[in-house]
Amino acid sequence: MAFDPASLRFNEAGLVPVVAQEAATGEVLMLAWMNAEAVRRTLATGRVTYWSRSRQDFWVKGETSGHVQALVEMRVDCDRDALLVLVEQAGPACHTNRRSCFYTALRDGDEVVIMAPMA
């Protein structure tokens, strides 16, 4: 069946949440958002492109930092309201220079930073 980005179930802001996962290791890198056009651009270019809610503009991941995400595969969930992108992440995914944005674990009621910034 041909995929139509308009067939996704976007929220009231026209966005779907997108989980980025490192293809080779399975590490979950970040969660961001796409609108229909960002989905189209990501599939057409092979460069993961989000919608920045703070800037209200397209966000070609790594465009300024060089920390690009090359798309390996995009997947849709059963409800068509979330996406998973398998990627090859260049450098850190997180703006804190960590590999993943999920670097804070909750252990015994405390927040524990479990990942150091990359050198």
Add this chain to the structure above:
Amino acid sequence: MAFDPASLRFNEAGLVPVVAQEAATGEVLMLAWMNAEAVRRTLATGRVTYWSRSRQDFWVKGETSGHVQALVEMRVDCDRDALLVLVEQAGPACHTNRRSCFYTALRDGDEVVIMAPMA
């Protein structure tokens, strides 16, 4: 630092998106939502508990199906507006009986089902 669920950045509906990942394999199972009380209950009980947007009620994953998610670890992202839960998933995570909800891949413009329901 002590973790306070109220310190998360919830959306206008009081929810944060939550990525569930199988702890042993790294497989991304599903994306769902929690409010502050669902976060508290998940941490207190070790049973992953979401907020069902369709039912507008707490959703103890697997409560009716038996396909429970035992919490291994919860992580917060850098912006504090998304969560990752590492879990031990009993049976399929998806209501279609598939291990993961992300069973549809987009390949060459087509939707391809890449995962069969579990026996």
